[in-house]
Amino acid sequence: MTSLARRAALIFARTTLFTALVAGALPLSSLAQSSPKTDKVVVAGWSKPITEITNLLVEEDKGFFKARGIELAYVPGAGGGDALRNILSGQADIAFTDPGSFFAALDKGEKLRAIYDIYPQNVFNVVSLKSQNITKPADLKGKRIGVYSLASGTRQNLQVLLHQAGLSESDVTVVVTGLLNFAPLMQGQVDATAATDTGLLMGKQKGLGDVNVMEVKNYVNISSDFFVVREDTYAQKKDALKRFLQAYQDSAEWMMRSPQEAAKLAVKVAIDGQNEAINLEVIKLRNASSVSTTTAQRGLGAFDLAALQKGAQAYKAFGVIQRDIKVSDVVSQDLLPGKK
Template identity: 30%
Template structure:
């Protein structure tokens, strides 16, 4: 009898421990870390990524999200394809470019409807007055194969320049971009805030092409250019619908915060080192460019066609390829946000 009772007791304990272990495993799976690489999270164009974190919106959704910083979007893209991260905060045009290479990734939340980029010209080179003057010059971009590279080459092509007329070199952003221009390694370059304001304020550069607003982007590129987004491999999204929805919830709430608060209020939520010693300049730049962000994360209707037109103009990857734009983005999750 004692033996039977002991066996029953042991079986009950074992069942309890197994149940507890299963519950723990389920809980762990529910809170598995999602790693997102940002193509320079101090850049104002990618502001929603860090802002969502500081506002606590990831945690509110029960997500464990880690943001990693990478200076160039093309390098972040490579990390995604290698399986090192689950998502990228970068330009949507990578989704189109990658499909041409047989890789399927999609934007699940569209942050912006304008690139938020400008072409800066060094004050040492007043002879550069239009993209047609890029001939024989060296133009700075964040990385080769990056969105800034796409746009720079498109502008050169649109201005009538041939392949080889202009050289693009990767100089990153912020301090490395500024140093390259100061040392005349580049005569012009495409960059974002707060780098723009820093160089214009010192008089070391002036704005040649402005794509910080929807209106100026249409003038420069001929249409809306959806830029900053959260993109992920389509296979991952299909297998993790719940996590994708929670990410969309957090980011759409962040976009609504941006659209309902002043630049000064938003700046207070950002890390102080993002100001680069000039908080007023950071706020002014954000106030001027805040209109680039979508209010709801929805892809602008005419945007993907503009992207395809830009890439088809010069990209060897995309030129002549059949691209299914409907597979480069989804509105499923943003439209389900309550």
């Protein structure tokens, strides 16, 4: 076929295609590739938008989720129990919650599934001023102890420590102090306060002074936070959830590679992010809590089921839950990045 003939044939083919499209014989998708699928995913957090979750807050600047076809939204909360209530009520798709709240909801019969281990290291503690001479769990008896909220991991992990000394909440006075709960400690409104490693860092930056710290990981090193979904969400939205988890992993890896950039962006996106130097220290702590021997072997988000089962048994022993929980029935790792 001559060059002229080939050009004539091409023009004829294009004209025929155009005519078919106009006539409705062919869909427009035949002429151009369809746009990538986008799904909205709402995350219910345990906190307001704070520095330690900077990787979830920088979507406008970094676009990790958009790149995976996810339109990300964040609903703040006051504790892991709040996060779970928001998914159970349909206000969100995924809860950013702690194991104690997760187990407590399962104990009440809720149909939930954990799909990603956000922080495999326990980051909770109980802090007191040196003057109180509280150095071991038994010393908490009769004391006023602050927690973020009654639906928070601080309360659940306080119960863990109390159990070490054969105590329960009835042996202390629990005081709800809010997220920035070191002011009540410094002002003498409580004798000790349950917090996290990043909370303690912020407290020290604000003049907390010399303190005694009891770290829960020295007693039970159970993961601090999971991504949790309702069973029906897990069954019906697997593709969107997989893309969400891949995007989250992308964002977490970015924060590990570029903590200085994350600290700088936190000034803009986090309500407690005014000081870039403090942001950097918070981000370093949270990066460290995101990794473990399990994640080193199997990637970020992987669960250590044996350790988690011990944790569930411990929570039953502490009285946080009443029934046995088989974690392999309520944890799924098939949606993790890299899984087929």
